Amino acid sequence: EREGPQDGPIKRQKSDPKAPLTLPVTASRYDAPFPFYRRPAEIGRFSLDAQRCYHGDARQLRYYAPPPTEGPSPGFDLRDGYPDRYVKRDEDVREGLDHLLRWVAQNRKELQAEDKGRPLNADFVTWRGHLTKILTTPYETRDGWLLAVSLFRGSLYVSEVETEAAREQREQRSDLLKELTYMGYKFEQYMCADTPDGTPDPSGVVNTNEAFCTVIRTRLGTHSLLFSGEVDCTDPRSPWPDPPSCYVELKTTKVMHSLAHRKNFYRQKMIKWWAQSFLPGVSRIVAGYRGPDGSVVGLESFETMKIFQLIREDPSCWKPAVCMNFCAAFLAFVKKVVTEDNPKLVHLFAWEPGHPISYTVHRDSDHIFLPDWYVETLSA
Ligand code: 0WD
Ligand code: CA
DSSP: OOOOTTTOOOEEOTTOTTSOEEBOOOGGGGOSSOOOBOOOEEEEEEEEOTTOOEESSOTTOOEEOOOSSOOSOOOOBTTTTTTTTEEOOOTTSOOTTHHHHHHHHHTHHHHOOSSSOOSSSOSEEEEHHHHHHHHHGGGOSSOOEEEEEEEETTEEEEEEEOOHHHHHHHHTOOHHHHHHHHHHHHHHHHHEESSTTOOOOTTSOEETTOEEEEEEEEEETTEEEEEEEEOOEEOTTOSSOSTTTTEEEEEEEEOOOSHHHHHHHHHHTHHHHHHHHHTTTOOEEEEEEEOTTSBEEEEEEEEGGGHHHHHHTOTTSOOHHHHHHHHHHHHHHHHHHOOSOOTTEEEEEEEOTTSOBEEEEEESSTTOOSOHHHHHHHHO
């Protein structure tokens, strides 16, 4: 009945051979040696400008420019400019995979599989953020997710669908939470310059339409992956000068005063920080500690590859191997379920805390997410 952690203990309900498959999520089932994960390679870059328009280049890449004194208080006011110098991306626009698909379509010549006769040499195509959600699922107790999957010309495309609960949360977000979100972006502005030797300009506007994205190719176990993720900045003085290692992820979090608080932070928040940066091979995460007045009271730098050493001492903490084994098992589950090559067929994988992963099948529905222009371009 049970298979190895690579394939995952996929279960069919009772003795009914027609019952749909489900995948259990319990962390202990995936507590096995760390699976093979190939060093992530950057195969492309693109940018989204202030109007959220796509450009197939690195024009939005910013440069890591921390304050000169690595002192305790850099004097950043994260509330400055809120709300008058804030341009927010329109979150009602569901972009799906569109920007990434545009990059794939424009670079398809270099992505061709030589042997397998498919236009794209990748088992899975998705956003990095979707993979982060899968990685952290065995330890998530609050937020469920919905992932739509279509198999098209030999590659599985994975695109998130907003859950009802997430939409309600988004629409009812408190003013405090809105300001906290702004403060995260403001921190980026204080820490980044437009040129390698430049200095940050905190007098400008914070515009969340702007993004620089890296496109990564890697492999997890038997699954080849092509994904893209938004990158905050590159460190021109990084000890690892090549992308994606030279990229830096910037985060803000509440300043911690007790050991209990720090332990809780390692358990709850660090798992998300680690998963997000580990996947694309971003080697450094820089945290800005927020004081109650919105100032940054200190900075701390974390090496992504060393995070597991910080949490290893706490036996009830999350384990990187569980996250990766679970992800490999989920991808194997998707391969087993989604076998009909059809861009208009969508399998919706659903997960709620405390439950296994299940799915529903949708034909010619509102759930279709591969645009016609993409299907036509890759069929030509
Ligand atoms: O349309 C949507 N519902 C989504 C769009 C959901 C998730 C992402 N996106 C967009 C992002 O804007 C970005 O351009 O896809 C692109 C790549 O995202 P990703 O790197 O795969 O996503 P993730 O790792 O979750 O987020 C990376 C950063 C975030 O940094 P923090 O430090 O907060 O984790 O992308 C930003 C944010 O700065 N970000 C977004 N920006 C605008 N709209 C969004 C969003 N919905 N989600 C994340
Ligand atoms: Ca960030």
